Amino acid sequence: xxxxxxxxxxxxxxxxxxxxxxxxxxxxxxxxxxxxxxxxxxxxxxxxxxxxxxxxxxxxxxxxxxxxxxxxxxxxxxxxxxxxxxxxxxxxxxxxxxxxxxxxxxxxxxxxxxxxxxxxxxxxxxxxxxxxxxxxxxxxxxxxxxxxxxxxxxxxxxxxxxxxxxxxxxxxxxxxxxxxxxxxxxxxxxxxxxxxxxxxxxxxxxxxxxxxxxxxxxxxxxxxxxxxxxxxxxxxxxxxxxxxxxxxxxxxxxxxxxxxxxxxxxxxxxxxxxx
Amino acid sequence: xxxxxxxxxxxxxxxxxxxxxxxxxxxxxxxxxxxxxxxxxxxxxxxxxxxxxxxxxxxxxxxxxxxxxxxxxxxxxxxxxxxxxxxxxxxxxxxxxxxxxxxxxxxxxxxxxxxxxxxxxxxxxxxxxxxxxxxxxxxxxxxxxxxxxxxxxxxxxxxxxxxxxxxxxxxxxxxxxxxxxxxxxxxxxxxxxxxxxxxxxxxxxxxxxxxxxxxxxxxxxxxxxxxxxxxxxxxxxxxxxxxxxxxxxxxxxxxxxxxxx
Numbered sequence: 131x132x133x134x135x136x137x138x139x140x141x142x143x144x145x146x147x148x149x150x151x152x153x154x155x156x157x158x159x160x161x162x163x164x165x166x167x168x169x170x171x172x173x174x175x176x177x178x179x180x181x182x183x184x185x186x187x188x189x190x191x192x193x194x195x196x197x198x199x200x201x202x203x204x205x206x207x208x209x210x211x212x213x214x215x216x217x218x219x220x221x222x223x224x225x226x227x228x229x230x231x232x233x234x235x236x237x238x239x240x241x242x243x244x245x246x247x248x249x250x251x252x253x254x255x256x257x258x259x260x261x262x263x264x265x266x267x268x269x270x271x272x273x274x275x276x277x278x279x280x281x282x283x284x285x286x287x288x289x290x291x292x293x294x295x296x297x298x299x300x301x302x303x304x305x306x307x308x309x310x311x312x313x314x315x316x317x318x319x320x321x322x323x324x325x326x327x328x329x330x331x332x333x334x335x336x337x338x339x340x341x342x343x344x345x346x347x348x349x350x351x352x353x354x355x356x357x358x359x360x361x362x363x364x365x366x367x368x369x370x371x372x373x374x375x376x377x378x379x380x381x382x383x384x385x386x387x388x389x390x391x392x393x394x395x396x397x398x399x400x401x402x403x404x405x
Numbered sequence: 406x407x408x409x410x411x412x413x414x415x416x417x418x419x420x421x422x423x424x425x426x427x428x429x430x431x432x433x434x435x436x437x438x439x440x441x442x443x444x445x446x447x448x449x450x451x452x453x454x455x456x457x458x459x460x461x462x463x464x465x466x467x468x469x470x471x472x473x474x475x476x477x478x479x480x481x482x483x484x485x486x487x488x489x490x491x492x493x494x495x496x497x498x499x500x501x502x503x504x505x506x507x508x509x510x511x512x513x514x515x516x517x518x519x520x521x522x523x524x525x526x527x528x529x530x531x532x533x534x535x536x537x538x539x540x541x542x543x544x545x546x547x548x549x550x551x552x553x554x555x556x557x558x559x560x561x562x563x564x565x566x567x568x569x570x571x572x573x574x575x576x577x578x579x580x581x582x583x584x585x586x587x588x589x590x591x592x593x594x595x596x597x598x599x600x601x602x603x604x605x606x607x608x609x610x611x612x613x614x615x616x617x618x619x620x621x622x623x624x625x626x627x628x629x630x631x632x633x634x635x636x637x638x639x640x641x642x643x644x645x646x647x648x649x650x651x652x653x654x655x656x657x658x659x660x661x662x663x664x665x666x
Binding site: 169183200207225236245402 | 439446455456457458459460463464471474479482498502505516517521523524525527528530534537541542543544546547548551554555558559562568569572575576580581583585587590592593595598602603606624626663
């Protein structure tokens with residue numbers, strides 16, 4: 131750590147006003163030495179930064195708007211459904227989930243859980259470190275979970291939805307012709323059927339046991355690590371929320387893998403809902 | 406300049422800057438003193454959103470990416486261009502599409518205004534995600550800023566809803582089918598959707614359910630257009646603006662953009 135002290139040449143101002151970009155907070159406790167204070171004047175340093183950023187963004191937007199026109203297709207026609215019908219791009223992550231789950235889950239329950247899950251983050255992440263600076267080491271679990279949920283599950287699904295989905299919501303590479311008559315084998319089968327169950331109740335039980343088994347990780351994990359200091363600090367209620375949200379999120383990759391490898395359609399079929 | 410002319414110039418300047426008109430308009434000078442730097446912010450209605458002093462990390466592009474501020478800028482762009490578009494647009498099945506065509510081809514700068522509105526809206530969605538990502542990565546949601554993060558998530562949701570309701574207004578094929586796909590989801594909502602789990606069991610009908618609440622009809626049609634227009638131009642912007650005021654105010658009250666108090 132350098133011990134240089136930056137002095138202002140300004141007659142009145144404190145050292146804070148000089149070399150803002152280069153200045154790092156230097157704390158030397160107990161010496162009474164002059165250090166760069168953590169706070170600097172908003173005028174001009176902060177306003178200037180905002181102004182430049184805003185100007186660049188505004189110019190970029192103007193150039194973009196001059197160069198590229200907003201889309202406009204034929205007049206709305208309720209009797210002619212385009213194939214594929216895509217939601218706005220920012221919702222294609224949700225539409226992509228429809229490949230793996232029924233609408234009540236993919237379109238309603240999961241979006242709600244995403245919003246609620248985001249909202250509760252500050253209340254379930256009790257790690258006091260990493261407040262006000264970039265760090266990976268001090269909060270790797272939080273960052274990896276967020277990274278997986280946001281980048282892998284949300285952003286990547288949007289890319290797949292925007293660029294790789296064509297007629298019939300079939301998978302097309304960007305250079306492939308969108309053949310609306312593409313033959314795709316519909317060989318998806320339900321999980322209990324795959325395991326050999328043919329009766330209604332046996333299928334129901336197997337499906338329920340599978341979904342239950344998936345979520346039984348939650349109590350098992352609690353039993354295993356209940357007495358660890360980190361777990362004690364977290365507490366039972368917070369643990370339930372964290373693990374519940376986490377496992378629900380993991381349901382998506384779980385089913386994706388099952389679909390790609392074994393063509394599994396539903397895990398559990400009931401008269402009221404299917405998962 | 407001669408000394409006399411210089412003196413005269415000073416006198417005229419003094420006459421102006423000490424007049425009642427001047428002093429009632431400009432409350433402070435421009436000298437680069439700490440006091441004036443503070444007044445520059447606190448005595449300016451537009452700038453006093455900022456504290457007079459900010460934390461050092463708050464002005465680094467590498468730290469903030471300016472994502473929150475740029476989201477707000479893009480919101481303002483959509484408000485201004487949106488009001489201009491409203492002069493030319495009628496949200497009815499007969500007129501909506503043709504009004505947009507008229508805007509695109511006959512109104513001076515109409516196409517440009519619509520482009521600005523659309524791309525700023527898409528940009529806002531991206532910036533708000535980046536902003537959330539930045540706030541997450543710097544742990545800025547940690548105490549004492551938990552509640553402001555919650556407000557931020559609500560604003561993120563409202564941003565998506567603003568964009569989604571606006572998507573329908575051009576009344577072209579892209580618009581109605583994207584909104585059809587989007588609102589179809591509501592039909593499957595548990596309890597309140599006619600095709601959702603336990604929906605029919607508690608008496609939800611195809612005419613009265615969560616989806617028809619959004620679309621105002623069984624299918625996306627002119628009533629939906631009017632409903633989305635009002636949501637897009639009045640209802641959601643008002644709610645979002647109120648939450649933005651709260652969001653910005655809380656940054657101040659919680660002691661800056663991040664870091665422990």
